[in-house]
Amino acid sequence: MATSEKQSSPKPPPSPSPLRNSKFFQSNMRILISGGAGFIGSHLVDKLMENEKNEVIVADNYFTGSKDNLKKWIGHPRFELIRHDVTEPLLIEVDQIYHLACPASPIFYKYNPVKTIKTNVIGTLNMLGLAKRVGARILLTSTSEVYGDPLIHPQPESYWGNVNPIGVRSCYDEGKRVAETLMFDYHRQHGIGQFYFPRFIEILSRLLFLTLFSVEIRIARIFNTYGPRMNIDDGRVVSNFIAQALRGEALTVQKPGTQTRSFCYVSDMVEGLMRLMEGDETGPINIGNPGEFTMVELAETVKELINPSIKIKMVENTPDDPRQRKPDITKAKEVLGWEPKVKLREGLPLMEEDFRQRLGVPKK
Numbered sequence: 310m311a312t313s314e315k316q317s318s319p320k321p322p323p324s325p326s327p328l329r330n331s332k333f334f335q336s337n338m339r340i341l342i343s344g345g346a347g348f349i350g351s352h353l354v355d356k357l358m359e360n361e362k363n364e365v366i367v368a369d370n371y372f373t374g375s376k377d378n379l380k381k382w383i384g385h386p387r388f389e390l391i392r393h394d395v396t397e398p399l400l401i402e403v404d405q406i407y408h409l410a411c412p413a414s415p416i417f418y419k420y421n422p423v424k425t426i427k428t429n430v431i432g433t434l435n436m437l438g439l440a441k442r443v444g445a446r447i448l449l450t451s452t453s454e455v456y457g458d459p460l461i462h463p464q465p466e467s468y469w470g471n472v473n474p475i476g477v478r479s480c481y482d483e484g485k486r487v488a489e490t491l492m493f494d495y496h497r498q499h500g501i502g503q504f505y506f507p508r509f510i511e512i513l514s515r516l517l518f519l520t521l522f523s524v525e526i527r528i529a530r531i532f533n534t535y536g537p538r539m540n541i542d543d544g545r546v547v548s549n550f551i552a553q554a555l556r557g558e559a560l561t562v563q564k565p566g567t568q569t570r571s572f573c574y575v576s577d578m579v580e581g582l583m584r585l586m587e588g589d590e591t592g593p594i595n596i597g598n599p600g601e602f603t604m605v606e607l608a609e610t611v612k613e614l615i616n617p618s619i620k621i622k623m624v625e626n627t628p629d630d631p632r633q634r635k636p637d638i639t640k641a642k643e644v645l646g647w648e649p650k651v652k653l654r655e656g657l658p659l660m661e662e663d664f665r666q667r668l669g670v671p672k673k
């Protein structure tokens with residue numbers, strides 16, 4: 310009886326790798342960024358590379374990302390770029406994983422929805438498997454789209470959302486919701502978890518080479534982000550309007566134009582993600598700028614700042630477009646001490662400058 314009780318008792322959590330335990334005696338932190346050749350990923354690479362103790366490894370399949378975004382780091386001894394699709398397993402030794410890989414623009418993620426949901430589900434499983442094997446901390450970039458077409462405004466993290474499970478956006482928003490579920494399931498199933506142990510016990514356990522913890526997770530819910538290096542033909546609203554204004558084309562406001570979004574400048578986003586990774590809070594945490602604009606207001610602002618002579622035209626919208634979106638960032642302020650600094654009117658000219666250079670449109 311005693312033997313069978315012993316056999317059926319739950320297994321202890323798996324041990325973090327020796328690499329993780331010896332972290333306190335090593336100078337370098339090895340950081341993987343999946344999707345690091347993309348818009349937000351490449352800005353994150355720039356920031357992490359500023360710290361000489363970081364080694365950065367980017368894994369990207371270049372579906373929407375580009376080597377161009379990382380050209381200044383190629384050949385750097387602390388930087389490595391791997392062509393890799395996260396739907397396949399990746400076996401490397403790292404301390405931290407920023408898991409960003411997934412097309413984020415609606416036209417790109419709807420282009421191959423099966424691939425999008427595979428990236429979110431199988432890709433996140435593979436990254437979690439890696440995190441579990443090597444004892445790495447993993448941060449998932451989830452999205453404001455998990456709130457769907459929200460019935461609560463602004464959206465706090467406690468809101469469960471209003472999502473169409475069979476719509477054309479589901480590959481992305483339901484995909485990210487499953488990715489969040491996987492993160493928490495790995496956290497609960499493969500480790501005692503920081504819900505129950507404060508940080509100092511975690512540190513003490515590592516110093517004593519005890520392995521109380523396994524999969525440490527962080528979840529950021531990213532709200533609409535803009536800035537230099539967005540794909541010019543990305544299809545999202547800020548990049549569309551800036552490219553249209555510079556090409557002298559009418560700004561295409563999708564109907565009704567009263568729908569709202571809250572736009573966060575990319576440097577603020579990267580700062581929020583890094584604070585979340587380094588802090589003690591698992592999340593989910595909203596990272597976004599609460600400044601809220603209708604699409605007509607955004608078009609008028611772009612027109613005024615970049616090209617007052619262009620027209621604004623109303624065009625058809627796509628199904629399930631959320632009518633309003635604005636982050637409640639109380640939690641980010643409290644637990645990360647983070648809030649965005651760059652206002653829309655300050656960020657748009659910085660993005661305009663980058664788009665001018667890439668489109669070859671000189672300033673008048």
Ligand SMILES: O=C(O)[C@H]1O[C@H](OP(=O)(O)OP(=O)(O)OC[C@H]2O[C@@H](n3ccc(=O)[nH]c3=O)[C@H](O)[C@@H]2O)[C@H](O)[C@@H](O)[C@@H]1O
Binds near residue numbers: 544546547550570604
């Ligand atoms: O930019 C982002 O960070 C987010 O972009 C998309 O979400 P969405 O808010 O639909 O992004 P957009 O395609 O930029 O659309 C925003 C609004 O602008 C409108 N829009 C878009 C493009 C355009 O040319 N004109 C226009 O009025 C859309 O109808 C929508 O109401 C993604 O699905 C999110 O995951 C991602 O986090």
